[in-house]
Amino acid sequence: MTQPPPPPPHQPPQGGGFGPPADQPQQPQPAQAPQPPAQAPHTPQPPPGYGYPQAGPPPQPPQQPAGYGYPAQPPNPYAQQQPGAHPQPNNPYGAAPQNPYGAAPQNPYGAQQPPPGYGYPQATVPMQAQAGGGSGGKKINAQVAIIVSAVVAIALIVGGGVWYASSDDGAKDDTATSGDKNGGDKDKNGGDGAQGDEGAAPKGSERVPADTAAGVLFQIPAPPxxxxxxxxxxGSWLTDSVYAKSGVNQVTGYDPDTGGTKWTLPLTGQTCGYARQITGDGTTVVLSEAAKRNAKGEHEPCTQITAFNVDSGKKLWSKSVTVSDAEVAFAEATISGGTVAVGGGYSGGAAFDVTTGKVLWQPKVSNCTDVGYAGGARLVAVHKCGDYGNEKYEVQLIDPKTGSVKWGYKVPDGLENIKVISTQPVVFGVDSADITASGASDVFSLDDSGKLLYKIPLEDGEYNHRCEIARTDGCGGIVVGNGKLYVPTKEHDGGADSRMTNEIVAFSLETGKSTGDRIDAGDRYTVFPLRMDGGDLVAYKEGPYDKGDQIVSVNGGSLKQTTLLETPGTRDVRDAISRMVPRSAEALYTDGRLFLGKNLVSKPYTKGEEVYTALGFGAK
Structure with missing residues (x-):
C-alpha cells in the first residue's frame, strides 16, 4: 500500500520568514538576534560522500593498503599499457611531453600565499546549536551534526541538479542545474561546458532579475x-512548471512559485540514486530500493529503475535487472542521447531506452565490467578488467545506442576511484595516493580522440571541491568550461578582521597550468562553482552571519561578477539554509529561482525544531 501524499508545504508568513505549519503552535523567537561574534569561526563542511550504501550485494574486499596511487618515482605512467578489453589506437597517448605531469601549477592565490591550517575540515562537528549559518563568520547548525555522518553516504553534487540530455545521439550537451526552456539546446552545464576561446566565451542565458533580493517561495517539511x-x-529536478523532490518512498511535484502539490509518484522504497538530466520531452529516471524499510530502518537493495515525466508525474516504465537469478543493485543513473545508463553496482552496468525501457545492454558474467557511467552531451564509461588487486581501468567514450566503444584511455596502473567531471570534453579525477579529503587530487583532461592533454594536480587540502568515492559522476564544486577547470580554493584568512574567504581559480585543460583567473568571494563570503551557463560561470556565495547567500554569474572573459539572487539575511532563513549545508545540497538555480534540497533527513536535534527537505527562493 503506497503512502498518501504529504500535505501541501507550509507557505511562508508575510515577510519571507520560516516557521512551523499554520496548524501547529509557533515556536518562540528571541527578542533580538544575538550580536555577531568578535571573530568569525571557520565554517566546517561535510566530508566527501562515499556513495549510497547498499544492503543487498556482498561488500567488496578491503582496499589495498600501500601502493595505491603513483609510485614515488614513476618510471613512466603513460608508457604503453597492457591491452584491455577493447582495441586501442596506435600510441593512444600521443607524443609524450617532456614532463608528463607538467610543471607545477602557478600559485592560484597570486602573490599572497594563504596561511596554512585551513585545509578540508575533519569529520568532527561541534554539537552545540548556533544562530548563524553559511560561511565567513557563521557556524554550522547543530542539525548538521546529527546527519553529517549520513551525508557522506549520499552526497549529491553541488550543482548536481538537472542536466538536460538531447534526444539526439549525444549531439547536444547539457549538464545544467536547472531547467532549460529550449529542451537542452542551450548549454547550462555543470561539467560539460562549451570550451570556446578563453577570450571569447559564449554569452550565458541567465538574466538579472529587476530585483535580486529574493523572497521565500516555500519550504517543504521533512517527514517524521x-x-x-x-x-x-x-533527488531534485526542475522544469519551467514543476520542481520535483524525492520524499520517503515517493517523488512529489510542486508548483515552483507556490510550493503547491501538483502530483505524487509512489515508489517501491526510498530513493538511492537518480539521473540529473532531463530529456527534451521532460523524462528523467530515479532509482529506488526494492521495498520499504522495516521498523528498524534497515536498507533494502537498490534494484528498481523508474522513468517518469517531470511535468506530469506520469510513470513511463519501471524495471530491474536480473543476473544469475538475482536482481542487480545499482547506485547511480545518467542519461545521454536517449539512453539511461545505470551503474555503481558490483555486477557491472546496464542501459535502457529512456522512452520505452527497452534493455540495450546489461551485466554479463565476465572478468571485465563497466563500473559506472557519466552522461549529458556524451556517454562516458569507466571500464574495469582484472581480478581484485590487479584491476586495470579504462575511461571510454561509448555510443549511447549500442554501447560500442568509440575510444578508450587506459588509466595508469595503481589508480582507481575514477570520477568523470565532464563528458565534453572528457575530464576525470582520481585519488593519486591515499584517499583524500577532496576525493580527487589529480585531474586528467583528454582530447576528442581520447589522448591525454594534461594531468592537473590539485594538492589535497588546498582546494575545496568534493568528489564522492564509488560514484562515477559524483563531483561537486568543480566545473569544466571555456577550456578550463574551475575549482574553489580552501578557505583562508580574509583580512584584518580575521574573517574567512576563498576564491575560484582556473587551470588550462591543454597545458595544466594556472590561467591566472581568480574569482574572489569578497570580504566575509566564500564561493564555489555550480555550473556553466554558456561561457559564464554560475557560482554560489555563502554570506556572513548578517547577510544572505548569493547566486552570481561570472563572465568567462572579463571575470566580472553579477549578482542574480540574494536570499533573505534574517536569522531564521540563515539557520534554515545552514541546515541544508549548501555545499552538499541539491542546488538548482535558473531564471531567478533557487532551490536547495537535502539528500537525507533525520530526527530533529531539538524538540520542536523545524526540519525541511527543500527550500525555494525567488527574485523578481
Whole structure:
C-alpha cells in the first residue's frame, strides 16, 4: 500500500520568514538576534560522500593498503599499457611531453600565499546549536551534526541538479542545474561546458532579475523520523512548471512559485540514486530500493529503475535487472542521447531506452565490467578488467545506442576511484595516493580522440571541491568550461578582521597550468562553482552571519561578477539554509529561482525544531 501524499508545504508568513505549519503552535523567537561574534569561526563542511550504501550485494574486499596511487618515482605512467578489453589506437597517448605531469601549477592565490591550517575540515562537528549559518563568520547548525555522518553516504553534487540530455545521439550537451526552456539546446552545464576561446566565451542565458533580493517561495517539511533512523530523500529536478523532490518512498511535484502539490509518484522504497538530466520531452529516471524499510530502518537493495515525466508525474516504465537469478543493485543513473545508463553496482552496468525501457545492454558474467557511467552531451564509461588487486581501468567514450566503444584511455596502473567531471570534453579525477579529503587530487583532461592533454594536480587540502568515492559522476564544486577547470580554493584568512574567504581559480585543460583567473568571494563570503551557463560561470556565495547567500554569474572573459539572487539575511532563513549545508545540497538555480534540497533527513536535534527537505527562493 503506497503512502498518501504529504500535505501541501507550509507557505511562508508575510515577510519571507520560516516557521512551523499554520496548524501547529509557533515556536518562540528571541527578542533580538544575538550580536555577531568578535571573530568569525571557520565554517566546517561535510566530508566527501562515499556513495549510497547498499544492503543487498556482498561488500567488496578491503582496499589495498600501500601502493595505491603513483609510485614515488614513476618510471613512466603513460608508457604503453597492457591491452584491455577493447582495441586501442596506435600510441593512444600521443607524443609524450617532456614532463608528463607538467610543471607545477602557478600559485592560484597570486602573490599572497594563504596561511596554512585551513585545509578540508575533519569529520568532527561541534554539537552545540548556533544562530548563524553559511560561511565567513557563521557556524554550522547543530542539525548538521546529527546527519553529517549520513551525508557522506549520499552526497549529491553541488550543482548536481538537472542536466538536460538531447534526444539526439549525444549531439547536444547539457549538464545544467536547472531547467532549460529550449529542451537542452542551450548549454547550462555543470561539467560539460562549451570550451570556446578563453577570450571569447559564449554569452550565458541567465538574466538579472529587476530585483535580486529574493523572497521565500516555500519550504517543504521533512517527514517524521524515528530515533536513530535516517531516511533518503535524494533527488531534485526542475522544469519551467514543476520542481520535483524525492520524499520517503515517493517523488512529489510542486508548483515552483507556490510550493503547491501538483502530483505524487509512489515508489517501491526510498530513493538511492537518480539521473540529473532531463530529456527534451521532460523524462528523467530515479532509482529506488526494492521495498520499504522495516521498523528498524534497515536498507533494502537498490534494484528498481523508474522513468517518469517531470511535468506530469506520469510513470513511463519501471524495471530491474536480473543476473544469475538475482536482481542487480545499482547506485547511480545518467542519461545521454536517449539512453539511461545505470551503474555503481558490483555486477557491472546496464542501459535502457529512456522512452520505452527497452534493455540495450546489461551485466554479463565476465572478468571485465563497466563500473559506472557519466552522461549529458556524451556517454562516458569507466571500464574495469582484472581480478581484485590487479584491476586495470579504462575511461571510454561509448555510443549511447549500442554501447560500442568509440575510444578508450587506459588509466595508469595503481589508480582507481575514477570520477568523470565532464563528458565534453572528457575530464576525470582520481585519488593519486591515499584517499583524500577532496576525493580527487589529480585531474586528467583528454582530447576528442581520447589522448591525454594534461594531468592537473590539485594538492589535497588546498582546494575545496568534493568528489564522492564509488560514484562515477559524483563531483561537486568543480566545473569544466571555456577550456578550463574551475575549482574553489580552501578557505583562508580574509583580512584584518580575521574573517574567512576563498576564491575560484582556473587551470588550462591543454597545458595544466594556472590561467591566472581568480574569482574572489569578497570580504566575509566564500564561493564555489555550480555550473556553466554558456561561457559564464554560475557560482554560489555563502554570506556572513548578517547577510544572505548569493547566486552570481561570472563572465568567462572579463571575470566580472553579477549578482542574480540574494536570499533573505534574517536569522531564521540563515539557520534554515545552514541546515541544508549548501555545499552538499541539491542546488538548482535558473531564471531567478533557487532551490536547495537535502539528500537525507533525520530526527530533529531539538524538540520542536523545524526540519525541511527543500527550500525555494525567488527574485523578481
Amino acid at each position: 523520523v524515528k530515533d536513530e533512523q535516517i531516511h533518503s530523500v535524494a
